[in-house]
Amino acid sequence: NAAYDFSLFEAMESEVRYYCRKFPVVFDRARGAELYAEDGRMFTDFFCGAGTLNYGHNHPYLKRRITEYLARDGVMHGLDMYTVAKRTFLSRLGEQVLAPRGLDHKVQFCGPTGTDAVEAALKVARRATGRRGIVSFTGAYHGMSRGSLAVSGGRRARAAGQVGTADVTFVPYEDGPAGPFDSIGYLERMLSDPSSGLDIPAAVIVEPLQMEGGVYPASADWLRRLRELTTRYGVLLIFDEIQSGCGRTGTFFCFEHAGVVPDIITVSKAIGGYGLPLSMVLFRPGLDVWSPGEHTGTFRGNQLAFVAGAAACELWGQEGFRTTAAVGARRLERFGAELRDSDPAITVRGLGMVLGIDLRAAGGTERAERIQRRCFETGLIVELCGRDDEVIKVLPPLTIDLARLERGLTVLHRAIQVS
Numbered sequence: 001n002a003a004y005d006f007s008l009f010e011a012m013e014s015e016v017r018y019y020c021r022k023f024p025v026v027f028d029r030a031r032g033a034e035l036y037a038e039d040g041r042m043f044t045d046f047f048c049g050a051g052t053l054n055y056g057h058n059h060p061y062l063k064r065r066i067t068e069y070l071a072r073d074g075v076m077h078g079l080d081m082y083t084v085a086k087r088t089f090l091s092r093l094g095e096q097v098l099a100p101r102g103l104d105h106k107v108q109f110c111g112p113t114g115t116d117a118v119e120a121a122l123k124v125a126r127r128a129t130g131r132r133g134i135v136s137f138t139g140a141y142h143g144m145s146r147g148s149l150a151v152s153g154g155r156r157a158r159a160a161g162q163v164g165t166a167d168v169t170f171v172p173y174e175d176g177p178a179g180p181f182d183s184i185g186y187l188e189r190m191l192s193d194p195s196s197g198l199d200i201p202a203a204v205i206v207e208p209l210q211m212e213g214g215v216y217p218a219s220a221d222w223l224r225r226l227r228e229l230t231t232r233y234g235v236l237l238i239f240d241e242i243q244s245g246c247g248r249t250g251t252f253f254c255f256e257h258a259g260v261v262p263d264i265i266t267v268s269k270a271i272g273g274y275g276l277p278l279s280m281v282l283f284r285p286g287l288d289v290w291s292p293g294e295h296t297g298t299f300r301g302n303q304l305a306f307v308a309g310a311a312a313c314e315l316w317g318q319e320g321f322r323t324t325a326a327v328g329a330r331r332l333e334r335f336g337a338e339l340r341d342s343d344p345a346i347t348v349r350g351l352g353m354v355l356g357i358d359l360r361a362a363g364g365t366e367r368a369e370r371i372q373r374r375c376f377e378t379g380l381i382v383e384l385c386g387r388d389d390e391v392i393k394v395l396p397p398l399t400i401d402l403a404r405l406e407r408g409l410t411v412l413h414r415a416i417q418v419s
């Protein structure tokens with residue numbers, strides 16, 4: 001690409017760099033759902049930092065709060081000391097997110113990534129139960145550290161890091177590329193049989209909506225049965241809401257669709273509001289058996305992310321904000337239905353502002369890659385997911401206006417048609 005100079009990146013950055021290879025431009029500015037390269041080329045962003053930019057780029061309300069904080073020399077780093085920024089965030093989180101859902105969960109800041117939250121959640125579960133085993137599901141993605149990778153499905157990433165799965169038992173997700181499987185029935189059989197070889201685990205960790213795994217929403221019934229089973233056996237239930245949370249599916253947490261409450265919730269990505277790093281574990285007060293300092297970290301709670309995150313919680317509390325997201329979600333759903341009608345080989349899944357376009361039986365990975373490339377060339381950023389990158393994942397900002405959404409969908413539709 002002659003318009004950009006990549007030489008410094010190529011010379012200095014590790015070969016492990018990834019997204020830049022799919023989107024070979026040099027980005028410079030962004031606003032709302034629009035990303036601009038340094039030569040002024042504009043892209044509509046249907047990727048949103050892998051679900052981090054639920055409020056779009058540089059949301060004016062969040063930006064104002066951040067710039068005010070910077071202008072008054074607000075504390076920028078505070079370990080886990082008490083700060084005004086943290087107090088304001090906790091207050092908004094309590095008012096806008098926890099209390100309306102009847103959640104009395106305690107907050108443990110981790111940081112700064114989602115992986116850190118998963119790592120801490122597994123530790124909380126083991127610390128509180130005194131047990132070691134974890135049950136996870138096929139297709140799961142929970143992170144890249146040794147603990148979180150051990151409970152993730154991807155063989156390739158684990159092999160690259162020589163990460164084993166000792167203490168982890170994998171069970172098929174409710175639905176997946178291989179079709180339905182009665183995983184709850186299977187788990188029940190294993191847990192109830194003292195000779196099954198499965199010791200009672202500390203926890204079950206699950207994404208209520210698998211995103212990296214290929215956009216597979218778990219049904220409400222399946223999540224309810226999982227809740228009932230884990231309660232019966234005294235096994236903690238961890239919902240990883242890192243990508244499915246913060247309003248992405250229409251409710252603040254995806255698990256609300258099922259009307260169940262998990263013992264432990266991991267939250268990151270969009271909770272920082274502005275693309276700023278923030279991650280946390282929420283857990284039932286009874287699980288708070290930590291002694292001070294048993295789990296620490298330098299970057300637990302980015303102060304600027306607290307500021308933006310508090311403002312983002314306020315946005316979520318506004319009726320108008322949720323209405324915009326709901327209008328977008330309905331348009332996305334209709335787009336999915338139209339696509340399915342035009343080509344029955346395409347499978348479409350989704351919930352709220354997430355759409356997965358599964359091309360497994362309609363050209364597979366190669367076609368998905370062609371579509372992604374074509375979208376990029378015509379000004380749209382979309383990412384692939386699924387076992388073999390055979391699913392196009394559509395993740396517009398929740399704040400996107402209908403006209404912009406329509407333009408992006410037109411580009412996507414055309415790319416699917418011609419690829």
Ligand code: PMP
Nearest residue numbers: 113114115141142143240242243
């Ligand atoms: N859990 C889920 C469900 C995720 O989608 C991700 C990131 N894609 C993670 C954990 C890990 O988060 P991070 O990349 O911030 O470490």
